Amino acid sequence: MEKKRRDFMGLSLGLFTAAGGVGALYAMKRTWDPLPSVQAAGFSTIDLALAKPNELLVEKWRGKPIFILKKTPEMETHKRDIIVGGERYHVSIGLCTHLGCIPAYKKDTKTFFCACHGGVFDISGIQTPGLPPPSPLEIPPFKIEGTTLVLGEEGPEYLQMKTDGLTV
């Protein structure tokens, strides 16, 4: 009888502290979450008229560099190109898909080269096979408004690219 009572007390205490422990862990997890102010500051407008052919324009969105490359007519086209006013643009998040370094644009070879682990991407952001990056440069969510791009909003062209599996 005595034993049963102690078992019950032990079990109750255990369950009670476990519930408190779960609550505390949840509070700790939430404290580590990105702040709402950080998450809300997620929209940038980019004027594509600023881009010059074969010259990399770097803008900033959510603290990340955004690559904008206006393609010359000779450059290979790709379904990932964003077409505004008859011109083709490559727009991507300028972070290597391997571990997040910023690749540099090499004008002469027309490639993006990542100095950290030697990854190479072509003019449309497609990775060269056999090197560390596992996937193409990501395309940020965008919406075309006249000659500007709003980053952070998902326009029809972006959603189409997403359904086609051209970006994650």
Next chain:
Amino acid sequence: MAHFDKNAKPFSNKWLDERIAINTLKRVLNTEYWIPKDINFLWAMGMVLAATFGLLVISGIFLLMYYKPDTNLAFDSVNYTIMAEVGYGWLWRHIHGVGASIVFLIIYIHMFTGIYYGSYKQGRELIWLSGMGLFVAFSAEAFSGYMLPWGQMSYWAGMVITNLFSGGSLEAYGLVEWIRGDYVPGDAFLTRFFMLHVLLIPLVIIGLIVLHFGTLRLPHVNNQEGAEIDFVEAGELWKAGKRKESKVIPFSPVFLSKDIFVMGVYFILFFYLVFYHFDFAMDPVNFDPADGLKTPAHIYPEWYFLWSYEILRPFGKDVGLIAFAIAQVAFVFLPFIDRSPNVAPAHKRGLFQIWFWVLIIDLIVLTAMGKLPPTDPVFAIVGLISACLFLAMGPILFIITIFEKKLEKGE
């Protein structure tokens, strides 16, 4: 109630003994904590490490007085306030920087001494495991501390290392953003790593040091021959005045005085580096303030992480991450991979000796390759071979130690 002598002088030996059993403590931790005579200066590395950790804590306390964990203020608080304004601020920073680098050199020496003499098995497994816990904690401490000056290397090391948690093709970017508290390393990131560096990880380290010392007390330290010593018998001989015949000496004051001699030599070298060659621990790239829109031309970790970084680098993303993860935890399993019945120095263990030196050379090659830019194809192949060799060393050890024959006593 226990007996308390009313006439005992406050704080006298008797007074203290009645209250905190000071005589028992002294006996167990000092005068009858037996250390074998048959050891060399490498056995002093533990206390050298403890002393270096002490220096890191002291210098850290003074840096903490002026450091500002804010992305707008951190860089200047280190490079201007502490370095140029605070009286002797440079001294604390250079002790802290040099100490953080040298502590890993001593950790590696300490660790490979243990491997060479087989001091991780047959009763000493927990010493090894708590030691590996300390290695992980020190690595986390080094990484979090590296973030704090908020220079270019801080930012980009933070970016690359936190990205490892995306798990390659698992694309767990939510986890990465959760760790950072932001899309990229920013203010939330800096303040949380500041907290980890100055409070949580040091607490863990202190706890693990206590555990590490605790796990050593019963098995005792190993010796140069791996001889099994009857510590009670040898201790009795010492206590009976037969100090020459006894195989042991007491930890304190006898062994500790030898430790302090080695520490003395070590600190001459240490402060030579602090005063005249601190620059080796101060990467020039980190004297540029953090810039999220510009990756430095070539980024690499501090020297003590280069070998594991090089295991990540030659492979594709997923394979690289798996290889890296294995390399990080491989040494933990050493007591269970080594199947040999012998606790003996490597030079008496046949193939094990070759294995040991191949491992050392491989780690040195990996370290050298890890520092080079990723562009040279020849070095990339050398890196790939060394990384594959490292991964193979575990299974090789398992096989060669299965066939290792038992050494006869006194052989």
